[in-house]
Amino acid sequence: MPxxxxxKRKQFYVRRKVCRFCVDANLPIDYKDYNTxxxxxxxxxxxxxxxxxxxxxRHQRRLTRAIKQARLLALIPYTPTAPPA
Amino acid sequence: xxxxxxxxxxxxxxxxxxxxxxxxxxxxIISTQGGTLVRLEEWGRRKLAYRIQAVTRGYxxxxxxxxxxxxxKELERNYRIDDRLIRSHTAKKSDKVxxxxxxxxxxxxxxxxxxxxxxxxxxxxRVPEAVAAVxxxAAVxxxAAVxxxxxxVAEVEAAPQGQED
Numbered sequence: 001m002p003x004x005x006x007x008k009r010k011q012f013y014v015r016r017k018v019c020r021f022c023v024d025a026n027l028p029i030d031y032k033d034y035n036t037x038x039x040x041x042x043x044x045x046x047x048x049x050x051x052x053x054x055x056x057x058r059h060q061r062r063l064t065r066a067i068k069q070a071r072l073l074a075l076i077p078y079t080p081t082a083p084p085a
Numbered sequence: 086x087x088x089x090x091x092x093x094x095x096x097x098x099x100x101x102x103x104x105x106x107x108x109x110x111x112x113x114i115i116s117t118q119g120g121t122l123v124r125l126e127e128w129g130r131r132k133l134a135y136r137i138q139a140v141t142r143g144y145x146x147x148x149x150x151x152x153x154x155x156x157x158k159e160l161e162r163n164y165r166i167d168d169r170l171i172r173s174h175t176a177k178k179s180d181k182v183x184x185x186x187x188x189x190x191x192x193x194x195x196x197x198x199x200x201x202x203x204x205x206x207x208x209x210x211r212v213p214e215a216v217a218a219v220x221x222x223a224a225v226x227x228x229a230a231v232x233x234x235x236x237x238v239a240e241v242e243a244a245p246q247g248q249e250d
Contacts, residue, residue, distance in 0.1 A: 031146065031174075032092065039164050073092055074133035074143060081135060 003083035017054025021063070037076050041067060045079045071076045086121075086182040088150045091160070094172035097130045097142030104144050106170045111160065112148070118159045120152030121187060124194050137171050146178045 021027055031037065040048050040055075040063055047067055050060045070076045094113060095104050108125070115122050128145035137143075148154075157175055164173040 067178075069174060071134070073094055073174055074137060075144075077134040079135075080203055 019054060019056040019059050021059040021062070022056055028050040028065050029059065031066040032075070034070055037063075037067050037070045041076065043080065045071075045077050086153060086184070087153050087180055088123075088149075088178040088180050088182050089157060090176050092172075092174045093146040093148065093164075094133075094143040095146065096140050097144045098140055098168060099144075103169065104233070107167065108146055111163065111170075114160055114163055115148070115150050115152060115156060117155040118152065119194070120150050120156040121191070122148065123147040123148045123187065123191055124173050135188045140171055143171060151176075151187055165184050167195075177211055 012028060021029060029036075029038075040053060047064055050057065053060070055063060067076065071078050088129050093108070097104075099107075112122055112125060126147040126149075128147065129207075130142050130144050161173070161175065164170055172243055224239050
C-alpha cells in the first residue's frame with residue numbers, strides 16, 4: 001500500500017454515538033424482546049461491538065448476556081440458517 | 086419467597102392437547118412445591134431460529150411466579166426429564182416478595198383475563214346464528230378446493246411418466 005502523505009490534522013466527521021439504553025431509560029434489556037435483540041446482532045448473528053453500536057460498557061454487558069439467552073431459547077439465531085440440503 | 090420468571094419452549098409439533106397437558110403439569114409443580122403462580126403468558130407457536138432435535142416449531146410460554154430456591158430446583162429437575170420441553174430458561178426477578186402486593190397482582194391479572202374473555206363470550210353467543218347461515222356454503226367450498234388442488238397434482242405426476250415411457 002502506498003504511504004499516504006500525512007496530513008497535519010485528520011479531518012473526519014465523528015458522529016457522537018450514544019448508548020440507546022442510557023438515552024431511553026424506559027427501554028429495557030430483555031432477552032424475550034427478540035426484535036430489539038436482533039438490532040444488535042449482524043446478519044451473520046454476531047453481536048455488534050460497542051465500538052460500532054455505541055453502547056456504554058454497562059449496557060453492552062447486559063445486552064450481550066440477553067442476546068446469548070435469547071439464542072439459547074431459539075428466539076434469535078446463532079448463525080443464519082443454511083438452505084435445506 | 087423470591088420472584089422468578091421462566092420461559093418454557095414446548096415442542097410445537099405436538100398436538101395442542103399434549104402441549105396443554107405439559108403446561109398444566111409444570112404449573113402444578115410450581116404450586117405443589119410451595120410456589121405461587123402470578124401470570125402465565127402463552128405466546129403460542131413460533132418458528133424456532135434453528136432446529137432443535139429435528140423440531141422446527143416451539144410453543145412459547147412465559148411464566149411469572151414466586152417461589153423458593155427449592156421450587157426452582159424441583160422445576161428444573163423436571164425440565165430435564167420431560168422431553169416435550171425442548172428448552173427452558175429461569176431467571177430471578179427479585180429476592181423479596183411482598184405477599185400482599187403479589188395477591189393484588191394476581192387478582193389484577195385474573196380480572197384482566199376475565200375482561201379479555203368477556204367480549205369473546207359475547208361473540209361466541211352471537212356466532213351460532215352466523216355459523217348456521219355460513220356452514221352449508223363453507224362445507225361445500227373446502228371439498229371443491231381440495232379437488233381443484235388434487236387434480237393438477239395428479240396430472241403433473243402422470244405427465245412425466247408418460248414422457249419417460
